[in-house]
Amino acid sequence: MKIVIMAGGKGTRIASINSEVPKPMIEILGKPILEYQVEVLKKQGFNDYIFVIGHLGHVIKDYFDDGSKFGVSIEYIVEEEPLGTAGALYYLKDRIKDDFVLLNGDIIFDVDIDRFYNYHKDHNGLATILVHPNNHPFDSSLIEVNNDGMVIGWINKEAERVWYHNLVNAGIHILSVKVLDRFIEVKKTDLDRDILKPMIMEKQLFAYSSPEYIKDMGTPKRYDEVISDIKTGKVDDKCLVNKQKAVFLDRDGTINKYVGFLRKLDDFELLDGVSKAIKMINESGYLAIVVTNQPVVARGEVTVDELDVIHKKMETLLGQDGAYIDGLYICPHHPDSGFDGEIKELKIECECRKPKPGMILKAAKDFNIDLSNSYMIGDSENDIKAGMAAGCKTRKVDEDNSLLSIINEIFK
Structure with missing residues (x-):
């Protein structure tokens, strides 16, 4: 695949760092x-690049030339006048014959592109966008995705919001070459508004959710954070080609107040200190993954959609405090019958209901997790047994040990 990088940004919000070069050429620890x-992608075997340049584009050309000194091949598309975030893709029509990666030139990332591409091919859409949770969801547009990975909604950051899943467009896309047929003339075009959003109604836009490191250079604060993360190795470590470490969390009694079987949205309330604890997990480089038994679904007491809204509330409340979860695994089953309104097909003995470790094992496969260096934290013996069966270290929440105190102990 060719890699197409949109490298024409001015970077007005980060001009205080360096206003004399285009945004993608701002240096971090001595390198733009x-x-x-290019280094991240080259080590994964990607050698063919097209840079779309505009503002101060000669600075990029002078530095990279044809790419040979970096061991890659670089071509250029020069915007003589601003064409928005996608207008210049018209010029790809004669240069690209297959799917390609399109990414913003102002992000630091380390993503397993092969894994992303396999997902794209499996879903067979026109475009797949990489989405992820982040610690500032109110600054970003949020992506709504169904259980099949199809994008069903796009909530602009200016829109009124209630409860939402914390999934943000990360600025890395894989596009089918067929997308280029939509460019019939050279004109200013917005990638999100004019190209991607129309695909939602066509059911041709999919989202690939990843916990890997992706951060844009939009502000001086984020610039400083990236410098720290590069120095500590966090950027490289989060790539899914590497084994990950995780903290698995039970939900009721660990994250939110225990009220028995939680059936109503209004009854969901975060426990004191939970946002701070999960934020510490996020900053540690461990994944924060919720694994929760929800027999209320099998019992017919809460629908799948109602449960989804409860979890949207959980992610929204965490996001308001700058915290997020990287994954959410639910067991909707229950082995015993005899409840009014129960869902017969969910009344089974399964491998995912704790104390069995199925949810943890599924997450380990999805995220390449080293379970021996991971933790399971919950408030019941079933949580502990599930963690032990999966090979995790375990900690129990009780009156003397809140989630925050346990996380403080682990990461002190």
């Missing part, structure tokens, strides 16, 4: 952002 991007 674009060079970090």
Whole structure:
């Protein structure tokens, strides 16, 4: 695949760092952002690049030339006038014959592109966008996705919001070459509004959710965070080609107040200190993954949609405090019959209901997790047994040990 990088940004919000070069050429620890991007992709075997340049584009050309000194091949598309975030893709029509990666030139990332591409091919859409949770969801557009990975909604950051899943467009896309047929003339075009959003109604836009490291250079604060993360190795470590570490969390009694079988949205309330604890997990480099038994679904007391809204509330409340979860696994089953309104097909003995470790094992496969260096934290013996069966270290929440105190102990 060719890699197409949109490298024409001015970077007005980060001009205080360096206003004399285009945004993708701002240096981090002695190297421009674009060079970090090329290095990350080259080590995965990607050698063919097209840079779309505009504002101060000669600075990029002078530095990279044809790419040979970096061991890659680089072509250029030069915007003589601003064409928005996608207008220049018209010029790809004669240069690209297959699917390609399109990414913003102002992000630091380390993503397993092969894994992303396999997902794209499996779903057979026109485009797949990479989405992820982050610690500032109110600054970003949020993506709504169904259980099949299809994008069903796009909530702009200016829109009124209630409860939502914390999934943000990360600025990395894989597009089918067929997308280029939509460019019939050279004109200013917005990638999100004019190209991607129309695909939602066509059921041709999919989302690939990843916990890997992706951060844009939009502000001086994020610039400083990236410098720290590169120095500590966090950027490389989060790539899913590497084994990950995780903290698995039970929900009721661990994250939110225990009220028995939680059936109503209004009864969901975060426990004191939970947001701070999960934020510490996020900053540690461990994944924060919720694994929760929800027999209320099998019992017919809560629908799948109602449960989804409860979890949207959980992610929204965490996001308001700058915390997020990387994964959510639910067991909707229950082995015993005899409840009014029960869902017969869910009344089974399964491998995912704790104390069995099925949810943890599924997450380990999805995220390449080293379970021996991971933790399971919950408030019941079934949580502990599930963690032990999966090979995790375990900690129990009780009156003397809140989630926050346990996380403080682990990461002190």
